[in-house]
Amino acid sequence: MYSLVTKESLDRETVSHYDISITATDCGEPPLSTFKKFNIQVSDVNDNFPEFSHNPLELYLTENNAAGASMFSVSAFDKDCNENAAVSYQILRGGAGRNVIASFVNIHPEGGQITALKSFDFETMKTFQFQVVASDSGTPSLSNNVTVNVFILDQNDNAPVILYPLSSNGSAQGVEEIPRNVNAGHLVTKVRAYDADIGYNGWLLFSLQEVTDHSLFALDRYTGQIRTLRSFTETDEAEHKLLILVKDNGNVSLSATATVIVKLVEPKEAFAASDVKSAAKDVEDSNVIFYLIISLGAVSVLFLISIIVLIAMQCSKSTDYTSKYLPETNYDGTLCHSIQYRSGEKRYMLVGPRMSIGSTIVPGSHANTLVLPDRRRPSEQVRP
Incomplete structure (x- = not known):
């Protein structure tokens, strides 16, 4: 028993059939032999996609075409055979923004003839595109797409x-x-x-x-x-x-x-007419200048008001140092006399009722003494 086996994968699209002759010879003296011929046909499987001759396809269509008339045809070739090579066509209508354009045309599912469903106007639409899908009848079905670019050609349909x-x-x-x-x-x-x-x-x-x-x-x-x-x-x-x-x-x-x-x-x-035109233009120019002056004056007033408000706010922020002191039992509430002196980095103010010429300041007394912050710069000298 002998077997005929393949040495590599077979491709029907490359070699569709083989003619093989097998000879059987014995080992006697003299050897006798016989042969047999085989015709082997390679069966097809759906392993090829439909192919278009060009991708994308370009179509030039004159405007004002008749609605429903055929524009052109598309054709795809499949290397397979029988049902695996039977190609059908359809227009791809899915996707955002593509439905409106695809609705302008239709295609015959078997022949691939594309017809326009409306008359195109070059002044309204100069170009558009859509996609055609070619699918074979194999199991599973294989398909391929082609993009069709349609260019509308101008006709002399508009008078000056x-x-x-x-x-x-x-x-x-x-x-x-x-x-x-x-x-x-x-x-x-x-x-x-x-x-x-x-x-x-x-x-x-x-x-x-x-x-x-x-x-x-x-x-x-x-x-x-x-x-x-x-x-x-x-x-x-x-x-x-x-x-x-x-x-x-x-x-x-x-x-x-x-x-x-x-x-x-x-x-x-002629000069009078020219003067009338110039006067009208001058009036128009003067109106523009008047509005411009008003605008500039309003801006200036707003600027001055802003400056005045800013100065008032700065003045209202000045620090008010209020003298506070502890009243003495014999003090009648009248601030009649004050003495200021400096100690180190601080200034002091001694306040109290009116004192006679012979009155003296008791050292160490702070009953009516205010400690004032020194607002002078360090470089300034204290005047006596």
Whole structure:
């Protein structure tokens, strides 16, 4: 009896089958032999995870897509076979802050086609990401994740918006007054506009569509500045209408128009208008200065009050040394006479009733003697 055994582990994904020929030979003379062939198939076990070609995956999607339309497909490959290689897909919707984004898309569980559940707007959302889980059907099931980064591409879906001139009723129209004696190159006004798109879709160009006199005004196509081409003469009209066209550079160009009314006034009138504006500005500046002076005065008053309160508190803290003494039997309560003297580091005060010229101090008597703390500095000398 002989056995055919393996020398190492078998890997079906490396070698799926083996053709083996076994020969049996006896020891006779001459030796006789026979052989038998075996075809060995290596059975599969679920030992491989599904794999994506790239991780993360990047998707570029043009905005204003149709809701429910397929965006793209994902595919994962499993090296196993049969049920162990049958892959199903789902979108990972767990985790904080991921449910809202994942709700925008859906995926086919078998084919991996991803569809958008809403129409995306580049001006609202420029990019988002979600995760797709690929799981096989083996036991136990093995799975792998891939991150999908979706980049929304801009379309030229926004027309230019005129920021100036803009009148109160919402129409893009403004009135500019300039002196009649201005020279060539004088800046009349500047048309300002904005486009919510980006790139070429948001690149704006200005053009002068209508004007009463082409020899008077010029428009910069990139900045929107309107300047005079020459000086005005007496024969030039007092009012000129300019129609400005603002358009973007999208494949399908969108545009907006603005109207500028230029009125020529005499220099005196222009100066008067300028004076009115300057007066209004001066009034505004004077109001600011007035409030500033009031603020500084209030701060100064508060500072002076604080200083006065601080000085009063310091004065109230001065030490009051009150004389206390033991009354004698013959003392009438009137402090009429006191004598001070110094002994060592202390000063003494002898108090008592009025004494006659012939009265004497009895040495050693402390009945009416106060011991006062010496508040002078040690360096000071006691004056007699």
